[in-house]
Amino acid sequence: MARKSRFLIGLVMALIVTACGDGGGAGTTGAVTTGVETTAAAATTGAATTGAETTSPPSDDTPIKIGIIADLTGPFTTYGNSLARSAQLAINEVNAAGGIAGRQVEVIVEDIQTDVAATVDKARKLVQSDNVDLVMGPIGSDANDAAYAEVVEGGGKLLFYTETYEGGKCNELYFSFGAVPAQQIRPLIPILQEEYGTSAMLFGADYVWPRRSFEIAKPIIEENGGTVVSELYLPLIAEDFSELVQEVRETQPDYIFALYPAVWGAALTALNDAGLLGTVGIGTIFLGDPDFAGIADLAEGSYTALPFFTVADAPGVQPFLEAYAAEFGEGEIPSGGEGVGAYNAVWLYKQAVEQAGSTDPAAVAEAMVGQTFEGPTGNVEMMPSHHLKQTINLVQAQGGEYVLVDAFEDMDPEEDCSL
């Protein structure tokens, strides 16, 4: 018995000592440094310092560090995986092509567990302990608020957010690569009104993304000759949709513009049970391929506008999907926006660092604006508002599958952030 308890005390001590040992490292995946990179780096610094290699700044042959905070467990796993994997894919390609300004890219992935407290912790780790050059992620807009405070405001580092979101964030060091409301709503509203009629219902989960999106949608609906007959918010994960059913019955909208991402299937089921699903058109800006697959029957006929779908027909789409499946397994696909956003973000970062000639956050931020890149879904351009001009694809669910309706190139984010 004494031996057993000695072992246990030893175990506890060992755990604590490990804890004290090295909180710093962790999660370094991929990006094995190779000789190629060293030669390239030597060439660059050699030119700059006219042969005096010994005096070249040490940073020039060290890897550039990109930290990724992604939700790899918890409710946002689908999107977190899509973000982390797409970024990794782009980083692998960048490294294979010689890195950024001759330096290899090292990526540190941290799981933030669909949890704000974990986001704060991991963002601090990447900024303070790993001293990364860039942080990418996260998914949720609450986590984005937390990451923004830690990385941009607290840490003075670049934060690249790649998820579809409500827009409105504005900081020298903050860049958004996902779609923002105006980009998605402009293509969506006309087709809904053409097909179903002009009276609109706005139905959303009660938080900032739906609320801000609807504020942006209202003038667009009016410009297109429509009227908003109802605006309803339910809790993020409601259990009772009788209010929704009653509202649809009373106001009889021609279409519902819905932003109810967490349990959209439950809301559709309630409408279906009430016999309303066939009587009203439905448009969304959140239902990417993986989410759609689970509720394809209920979503039949509805329209969705997002940057990326597997049915998108830009020339870069199939190669992107093939590379993704080759790297992460057959049948694995990136979801609606954060995947292609992360992929574009890595390449734009490479271009900006090479143009700025440094990884200094302020210098890279300045060089980011105006960068263009031919991404999987077409051309993208970083606007002065630090939001991305890009292609938005519009699909309709037909016979259990998404069918491409149209692709809208060069959609302006219409964010007024002047820096």
Add this chain to the structure above:
Amino acid sequence: MPDEAAATKGNNKVSAISGKGLRRAELILLTLLMALPVATDNAFLVDRIGRYLLLAVFGLSVDLIWGYGGMFTFGQAAFFGGAGYVVGILSTREAGILPLPLGATLAAAVIGSALLALGISYFTIARRGGLRGVEFAVVTLAVSVALERLANAGGQVTGGQNGILMTYRLGPLHQGRNFYLLAAALLVVTYLGLKHFLRSRPGLIFRGIGQNEERVELLGYDVARVKRWTFVLSGAIAGLAGSLFYLHEGIVSPAAVGVGSSTLVLLWVVLGGRGTLLGPIVGAVVLSYLTARLSGTLLDTWLVVVGVILVVVIVLIPAGIFGFLNRERPS
């Protein structure tokens, strides 16, 4: 370490909180506590462990009522996270007398948590026919669920799903080593205070209640009163730790008061050993650290690994690490 096992010998016939072995364990942990900020230059690590020390205080607040008084709670995050919300709301909203100064928000958070506990006690603790065991747990669970929903649906006041970004910082104590020292001091004071309380007369009655509530009641003690005020004390401790924790986090969001957070603290207590005080401290720090480390190295499989570790520990030593060390043994 050859001596620790021997040190626990002869301990604990009387109680789990006395004896030579305990003193030695306390010394070891105190040494580790003081050594960490000296042993490493990694300010982030020190800061990170500092957060875990506040979580350990949260764990102590649960161990007090569950470990010693048998009051199984599924809603302790209502006090810990609720205090974060009180600080957030009172310090960021500009209306009337708001925002309050930092000290006042902290005081309000502690008082608020205590009052919430007092409120809950009026529905659950009574002279006769109060709620026990699962019934009490269900009520605390309901409070936690209700608060999470309230936080989600609170619009401008609670910031809904996104929560509240803190405007106050803890001044020079906000980060790194200083923050660690603040957290460590709070932990030590809480630990010593609880130890003292559990040896006091009401503390002894409370522990008696944990052993056999009917018997203590039949002996003529006012069981309801002791339970009520110990529960309030537990809420206030969780509130103090929570207010500092979320100020340091910089953000408080609905999950802070939710069931997930309320359950996590139970795991720390179970892992470390309930009714041991030291156990939950080790449980909170070790499990939080493992989670943070493994979720960065194993990425999407870390949950399985942590789960397996927990199951193995709980199956092998149901009394937890310190419960095992403190167990009765034939002399």
